[in-house]
Amino acid sequence: MIGAFTIAIAVNQTVAIVFLAFISFLALKEYLSLIPTRRIDRGLLLFAYLAIPLQYYWAAIDWYGMFIVFVPVWLFLFFPALMALRGDTRGFLRAVGTLSWGLMLTVFALSHMAMLLVSGNTANPVAGGVGLLFFLVVLTQFNDVAQFTWGKLFGRHKVTPTVSRKKTWEGLIGGVLTTVAMAAVVGPYLTPMDIWWSAMAGAVLGIAGFLGDITLSAVKRDLGVKDTGGLIPGHGGILDRVDSLTYAAPAFFHFFRFFFMP
DSSP: HHHHEEEEEHOOHHHHHHHHHHHHHHHHHHHHSSOOOOOGGGGGHHHHHHHHHHHHHHTTOOHHHHHHHHIIIIIIIHHHHHHHOOOOOOTHHHHHHHHHHIIIIIIHHHHHHHHHHHHHHHHHHHHHHHHHHHHHHHHHHHHHHHHHHHHHHOOOOOTTTTTTTEEEHHHHHHHHHHHHHHHHHHHHHHHOOOHHHHHHHHHHHHHHHHHHHHHHHHHHHHHOOOSSSSSSSTBBHHHHHHHHHHHHHHHEEEEEEEHHOO
């Protein structure tokens, strides 16, 4: 995951944004292939896919006002109205809820990476938006590995045994503390944050990444599937790889924006 992001970012900003939009496309495609959909709504899914280039365009031109309301407000209102106009009320509430939540998770949440990349250019004199995005992705993926490792070595007490049997308090605490330490070391080289602010950002990423992981685990348990797809042999689908980022990306973006962006 880190290698793929690094290659895309290294080319130029436009390629990086297109790459991130493609990640959202794959994630939404996997999500829609998992959830039950009404036959009458299948024609509307085209509009869901069209939301991806529009959402990433708002990020590309750094239009925060539209970026922050397009999916949560306008699409949230648009899709239920369009479904209602089609006249079939059977399963209406479930269809609206699953589609709206899927767009929030796979398009809106993940698109914060693109917004961070673009808006961070002026807010980060150390390494620009690239440094902020690299900090986010590397620390989030590092947190996943750290939590798994600590849990494997010392895990005894389950956090959510009915959702994820492998998640333990020892793994969670050890992983977050390790991520905090790692963030404190690399943060001053990639961001305008000093060691203490970087450590706090590491805590945000560690906790948010864990929440994203178990949230998608709950979805998979509800649907009765082990992986969201088979895109990456031995590692599941793209949603399995970016589940932590669905929470970590917006959490870190708004943390950084509140404290460090004008």
